[in-house]
Amino acid sequence: MSPIGPGHDWRVVRPDLKWQILRRSWRFFLWAMYSSVGSMMLGYDFGAAGTCTAFPSFVKQFGEPFEGSYLIPARVQSGWSGASTAGDILGVLAGGYLIDVIGRMQQGASGWQLFLVGRLISAFGFGIVFVNSPVWIGEVVRPELRGFFLCIMNGSIVLAQFILSCTAQGTSKINNDWSWKIIIILQYMFVGKIWDYLSIRNKLSTNSNVSLRQVPLIVFYPFFPESPYYLLKNNKHESARNSLEKIWGKNDQELINAEMERIQANVEFSEGMIAEAKLKGPLIVQAFQGINRKRSLIAMIPPAGQQMIGSAFVLTYITYFLELIGVTNYFLVSLILYIVMLISNLSAFFVVEVSGRRKLLVPGMIVLTLICLIMGIMGCLTSKAAFWVSIVCIFLWAVFYQITIGAIGFALSSEVGSLPLRPVTQSIVGVTQGVTGWVMGFVTPYIINPDEGNMGAKIGFVFFGLGIIASVLVFLYVPETKGLNxxxxxxxxxxxxxxxxxxxxxxxxxxxxxxxxxxxxxxxxxxxxxxxxxxxxxxxx
Incomplete structure (x- = not known):
């Protein structure tokens, strides 16, 4: 009889059977991917402006004359980055509160209505739904596969940026404004409003083409299962069982019963934890009281480390940067880079469950820091060999980032927060990433733009210095949570x-x-x- 066949005791956590359990978790995997659409939205939004900046028609329309051509000033690029990040920060703050008031399922509808008005408002909506996925996954996933499924968050970001890069490579052959407008329009793909955009642009009535507005995101939304943890916390036991049957199917009632018991125990344990610690006040205050202060600060280290080691630079400006340093077919090279990142990220799903978190993060941060140093040194040289070494450094950075802190950072941050404070902890993580990302996104144009710093590959020195600080923090404070309930x-x-x-x-x-x-x-x-x-x-x- 198969170890997880009929009669398997689901009440016992069996890490040795994680891959068999993964095959049994196909429904959960699909819902987890569906819940991660907020991460995809953010990933696409991160790179959209930087990618558009590499299109000549975009630069001509929004830029200023510069040395016989056109250039978008650093102050303008920084302003775009700041507006988007401000929206993200406000969104994750609102999401962390709303997710505990109205539930996990309702987050999407609140956010989707905001995507039609400007970059700031769009980012606000993206930020709200961004909070949902790691909270929902962390509350529902089987303990044996917690790290695996929490990697979906970063995987969704990379997947969206891969789609963005594919689109840019295709539209780069268009010699007019549609080369970059198509990229902007595709942002509406996530919320089913492409036809709205086209209808407004062409002054057509949207009422005559309602069917064209329906995409899988909206079609499947009414069927998305609410978090059983949230339902049990609010004494909705029958609804929690129905939700679990959506996630796992109705055939294995022993699994459903075991999950009801496990999640109910987590709810009771969390409530008892609050009572024992005698925490009072708003959730955001509780997150920085007593021992939760340490947990929240540790949760902030990975997202801050991601930005300090160069995430905002690579994921936002890499196509534009490749153009600046003299790469001829920069759209194609960028596409290849994102293929490498996507493959590397997929491998992290399995590596995190084998090697753990800390064993990957500590050496990973050290290697990334050294790569930045080498890249900075190459920027001081003018030879062709130094140029190619700089390109290789970017690709090596992409591999090590996606296998280590890129994927595992989100997983770890979702694990170290206490269960009752997980939504607000995830908001803190999002705000940390937003603030540090805003700083790096704001200063990067001033570092690389020809009208400002024009540092080229010497930007590696910036992330080398910041990487040393991040590496020390990771070494001192990041725990190994593999195998721990x-x-x-x-x-x-x-x-x-x-x-x-x-x-x-x-x-x-x-x-x-x-x-x-x-x-x-x-x-x-x-x-x-x-x-x-x-x-x-x-x-x-």
Whole structure:
């Protein structure tokens, strides 16, 4: 009999059967991909303006005369980046609140209505739905595959940017304004409003073509299952069961019963955690009270590290940058780069469950920092060889970024927040990424534009310096959460265990045959390492 066939005990977490469970999780995978459309929206939006800047017709329309041609000034590019990022920040803040008030399913409808009016408002809507996916996945996913499915968030961003790059390569053959207008129009693909745009542009009535406005995103929305965690938290047990049957199917009621028990236990455990810690006030305040302060700050490290190592530069301006440094077929090279990133990101789905989080993040950040240093050095040279080494550095950066902090950073940030505060923690993560991304997106045009810094590949020095800081933070504070359930993560933080010692501490805890209880979560004990025995012990403060 198959290990996960009829009669399998779903109440027992079996990491050794994760790949068999993955094959059983095809419905969940489809819903997880559907929930990640907010990440796709953000990914496309991140790169749209920077990609359009590489089109001559776009530059001519929005730029200024510069040395016999046209150039979009750095201040204008920075303004576009700032408007978009401001919308993202406001959106994730609103989303973190709304997701706990009206549920996970309702987020999409609130955000989709905002995408038609300007870059700022569009980004606000993108930010709202961006929060939904990691919260929904984290609450519903089987523990054996939590890291795998949380990688979907970054995978969706890369997929959208790959679509953007394919579109740019195709429209680069068009010698008029439609070369870049098509890219802008395709943003409406995500919300089913392409025909609205075309109808307005051509002064046609939208009422006569309603059928053309329907896309799978809207068609499937009424069937999207609400988070069972949210439903059980609000005492809607029958609705939670119906939602689980949408996610897993109705054939295996033993699985449904086990998931009902597991998620209900998480709800009760989380409520008990709040009571034990005696937290009060708004959720955003609670996220920075007591031990949750440490958890929130750790959750902020990966998104900040992504930007500090060059994410905003590569994912937003790489096509334009390739043009500036003299790459002839820059649209094609950009497309190849995104193919490499997409393949690298897909490999991270499996690597994260085998190697873990910390074991990839720490060496990954060090390698990325060194790549930036090499690229900066090559920027100081003028030889053809130095030029090609710079291109190779960009591709190597793409591979290591997507396998490490690009994919795993989002997964880790979604794991370290406590269950009751996960929505607001995800908002904090989004704001951190938005603020650091805004800073880097704002200054990058001033660094690379010919009318300003014109640093070329020497921009690598900037990310080398920032990468050193990010690498130190990752080494000191990022824990290894592979194989840990949420109860154990709560216990390790509450006991004051050094983040670098999570695996050793939980191994000792399990060896004593203990299970986590609510009283273990009161932040009244600290842990230290016995220098002689090398084990974690507890001591009252």
């Amino acid at each position: 949420f109860d154990e993560i709560d216990y390790l933080f509450a006991s004051g265990t050094n983040p670098r010692k999570f695996q050793e501490a939980i191994a000792e805890y399990r060896a004593r045959g203990q299970s986590v209880k609510k009283e273990d979560l009161a932040p009244k004990s600290i842990s230290y390492e016995n220098e002689k025995e090398g084990v974690i012990v507890e001591q009252q403060e």
